[in-house]
Amino acid sequence: MDPRLSVIDRRLEKIENIIAVSGGKGGIGKSIVAAASALILAKNGHRVGLLDLDFCGPCAHVILGTDKLYPEEEKGIIPPKVNGISFMSIISFTAGCPWALRGSEVSNAITELLAITQWGMLDYLFVDMPPGLGDPALDAIRLIKRMKYLLIATPSKVTLDVMKKELQVLEELNMRIIGILENMKRKENESLSSKLDGLKVSFLGSLDYDPHLEEAIGNVPELLKTGFARQLHEAVEKFI
Amino acid sequence: MHEWALAEAVIVAARQEAKKQNIKQITKVQVKIGELQQIDLDVFKFALENIQKIYDDLPLDENIIDLEVESNILKCKVCGKEWELQDLTHLKEDESEAIHFIPETAHAFMRCPGCGTPDFEIVKGRGVWIQSIEGVL
Ligand SMILES: Nc1ncnc2c1ncn2[C@@H]1O[C@H](COP(=O)(O)OP(=O)(O)O)[C@@H](O)[C@H]1O
Ligand SMILES: [Mg+2]
Ligand SMILES: [Zn+2]
Numbered sequence: 001m002d003p004r005l006s007v008i009d010r011r012l013e014k015i016e017n018i019i020a021v022s023g024g025k026g027g028i029g030k031s032i033v034a035a036a037s038a039l040i041l042a043k044n045g046h047r048v049g050l051l052d053l054d055f056c057g058p059c060a061h062v063i064l065g066t067d068k069l070y071p072e073e074e075k076g077i078i079p080p081k082v083n084g085i086s087f088m089s090i091i092s093f094t095a096g097c098p099w100a101l102r103g104s105e106v107s108n109a110i111t112e113l114l115a116i117t118q119w120g121m122l123d124y125l126f127v128d129m130p131p132g133l134g135d136p137a138l139d140a141i142r143l144i145k146r147m148k149y150l151l152i153a154t155p156s157k158v159t160l161d162v163m164k165k166e167l168q169v170l171e172e173l174n175m176r177i178i179g180i181l182e183n184m185k186r187k188e189n190e191s192l193s194s195k196l197d198g199l200k201v202s203f204l205g206s207l208d209y210d211p212h213l214e215e216a217i218g219n220v221p222e223l224l225k226t227g228f229a230r231q232l233h234e235a236v237e238k239f240i
Numbered sequence: 241m242h243e244w245a246l247a248e249a250v251i252v253a254a255r256q257e258a259k260k261q262n263i264k265q266i267t268k269v270q271v272k273i274g275e276l277q278q279i280d281l282d283v284f285k286f287a288l289e290n291i292q293k294i295y296d297d298l299p300l301d302e303n304i305i306d307l308e309v310e311s312n313i314l315k316c317k318v319c320g321k322e323w324e325l326q327d328l329t330h331l332k333e334d335e336s337e338a339i340h341f342i343p344e345t346a347h348a349f350m351r352c353p354g355c356g357t358p359d360f361e362i363v364k365g366r367g368v369w370i371q372s373i374e375g376v377l
Binding site: 001002003004005006007010011073075076077090093094095097098099100101102104105106108109112113115116118 | 241242244245246248249250252253254256257271317334335338341342343344345347348349358359361362366367368369370373
């Protein structure tokens with residue numbers, strides 16, 4: 001019997017809202033939306049956490065511009081604070097060394113991290129999800145039962161198709177869906193909302209492709225000044 | 241001491257399982273502790289003892305929990321080589337500490353001694369596991 005499974009709910013019990021930022025494909029902006037949403041809400045006075053669950057390609061720390069993240073030990077481990085956010089990432093342990101491992105071991109690592117992390121009281125915990133519906137995504141569904149999904153899609157047919165499949169699986173599993181957020185919109189008069197006919201989920205708005213976003217990666221004050229952050233702020237206000 | 245979190249997991253899980261099986265009094269809990277996790281047994285026992293005091297409706301005597309350290313075996317998925325991490329103290333301090341928190345981080349610090357791939361698995365001796373629970377119905 002795996003004893004860790006019995007304490008995960010307790011570790012998360014003082015968190016008001018757990019929001020998974022997902023969407024199927026890689027490279028659609030899940031990490032930047034998760035990290036920037038967390039920063040925006042923290043700046044507005046909320047207690048916020050960010051969990052990078054993309055164990056095979058963690059990058060939330062790059063967006064936050066930090067790699068010196070040492071959790072404190074206290075009846076488990078306490079996430080280090082970065083720009084006011086309680087931040088947990090596997091890079092706190094892998095120390096920048098490249099690693100590769102299989103699904104079953106990723107599952108074990110995720111279970112361990114969830115069982116020992118003491119988040120304390122939070123208003124929001126954002127979970128930066130890995131692409132796809134493989135082991136880590138299924139572990140998140142199994143272990144973090146209260147998770148609500150914020151789905152990201154870009155205007156591309158390719159990402160839309162993958163996102164819709166993920167949505168179907170999540171609905172089948174009765175997971176709560178916050179809505180769909182369009183990212184990297186490039187054409188003024190073409191909204192993803194018109195392509196969501198027949199889906200019973202809210203459309204939360206569009207974030208334009210922002211050519212200046214890249215320069216602000218790793219620099220939180222600059223990141224929060226971008227057009228991307230401004231648009232995201234409006235979208236976040238809609239669903240919190 | 242992060243052992244506290246794992247000790248709490250053992251106590252909570254044992255109690256849940258006892259309830260499920262209608263066990264009124266637990267007489268033995270066999271816990272395996274994987275060597276890779278390098279749990280300090282004294283710290284772990286101390287944590288167990290203190291956590292038990294919090295849950296006194298279904299008392300679980302410290303002596304009822306039997307801790308057994310399990311040696312580790314790693315196995316390469318590519319060339320099939322099996323090996324044991326003999327001396328964990330040879331690792332750098334931060335690496336050994338990372339493995340202590342999350343044993344899978346071994347994949348960041350070592351490679352198969354046979355073929356050099358990170359594609360190996362932890363077959364045995366990973367972490368904390370409840371082997372069995374015995375009790376009176
Ligand atoms: N609206 C946007 N405008 C410009 N670049 C963006 C936008 N959204 C995301 N990006 C960039 O796209 C890349 C992938 O984003 P990321 O958040 O890592 O995606 P995912 O987590 O879905 O793989 C990053 O370099 C990010 O800065
Ligand atoms: Mg990502
Ligand atoms: Zn090998």
